[in-house]
Amino acid sequence: MLTALLIDDEPPANERLRTMLKHHGRIEVVAVAESLSEARARLAERVVDVIFLDVEIPGGSGLNLLPEVPAGTEVVFVTAYETYAVEAFAASALDYLVKPVHPDRLDETVCRLEEMTMLRRLKAAHAGGDSSLDDGMNASERSGGRATDAGPVTKRGRMLTDTIHLPRERKKRTGAVMIGDICWIESLQNYTRVGLRNPGRVALFRRRLWEWEADLPAGLFTRLGKSLIVQLAAIQETQWKSRDETVVTFGTRLAPLTLGRSAALRLQNLIAGEHLGPIEGS
Numbered sequence: 001m002l003t004a005l006l007i008d009d010e011p012p013a014n015e016r017l018r019t020m021l022k023h024h025g026r027i028e029v030v031a032v033a034e035s036l037s038e039a040r041a042r043l044a045e046r047v048v049d050v051i052f053l054d055v056e057i058p059g060g061s062g063l064n065l066l067p068e069v070p071a072g073t074e075v076v077f078v079t080a081y082e083t084y085a086v087e088a089f090a091a092s093a094l095d096y097l098v099k100p101v102h103p104d105r106l107d108e109t110v111c112r113l114e115e116m117t118m119l120r121r122l123k124a125a126h127a128g129g130d131s132s133l134d135d136g137m138n139a140s141e142r143s144g145g146r147a148t149d150a151g152p153v154t155k156r157g158r159m160l161t162d163t164i165h166l167p168r169e170r171k172k173r174t175g176a177v178m179i180g181d182i183c184w185i186e187s188l189q190n191y192t193r194v195g196l197r198n199p200g201r202v203a204l205f206r207r208r209l210w211e212w213e214a215d216l217p218a219g220l221f222t223r224l225g226k227s228l229i230v231q232l233a234a235i236q237e238t239q240w241k242s243r244d245e246t247v248v249t250f251g252t253r254l255a256p257l258t259l260g261r262s263a264a265l266r267l268q269n270l271i272a273g274e275h276l277g278p279i280e281g282s
Contacts, residue, residue: 024110
């Protein structure tokens with residue numbers, strides 16, 4: 001079960017959120033704070049999976065607490081004001097809930113939190129060389145992500161307004177994604193992370209990169225590396241910070257995407273209109 005810290009200066013608000021989370025049965029509220037100083041004390045006592053944080057609390061802004069949040073702890077803002085949303089997502093908040101929080105909207109946040117928890121586990125296993133994540137990989141993927149002669153049935157006639165229904169990180173759950181909302185897709189073994197412009201979130205799906213590539217409209221999505229596909233038309237701004245780091249922005253709600261050197265160089269050449277050959281190893 002995931003653990004949560006509630007930070008709000010209104011006790012009724014904390015109690016209502018605690019009750020709503022209790023109904024989910026998947027998150028346990030282990031601590032509550034009603035001020036910035038009390039929040040710092042709770043964080044020092046225990047590391048939690050998620051913090052539900054109000055912006056305007058005694059002692060300062062909840063945004064001031066973000067530098068002290070441990071790595072691996074997600075932050076969900078819960079506030080009566082919509083004006084802080086841009087700042088919250090710029091600070092990589094998991095979600096932004098406006099009071100009064102609707103149960104269905106909270107359920108979406110809980111699902112998102114579970115996805116991120118699963119993602120961290122997968123990344124940790126991948127970094128440690130856990131081959132068990134490859135159990136579901138077929139021969140075409142072991143050969144570099146290409147389809148075999150039988151290959152997947154392509155659906156290149158799709159348009160940006162079409163919707164794709166596909167499995168989520170749990171086998172019994174499915175999700176629907178409108179193609180035009182897809183900003184980027186990153187491979188993670190048998191899973192993929194997908195940056196969605198609307199509603200501005202990163203989702204985890206039980207789908208491999210080559211399956212996406214076979215299903216997306218031709219000419220609209222481009223490979224920037226063996227593990228990354230990007231919709232070029234969705235890019236709003238590109239910042240070349242250094243030869244090893246480039247930040248790509250897709251909008252105010254979706255957190256920016258950081259590219260490494262090779263992917264950034266390929267993107268730069270594409271923007272310049274240069275013809276590029278196939279990606280090595282793909």
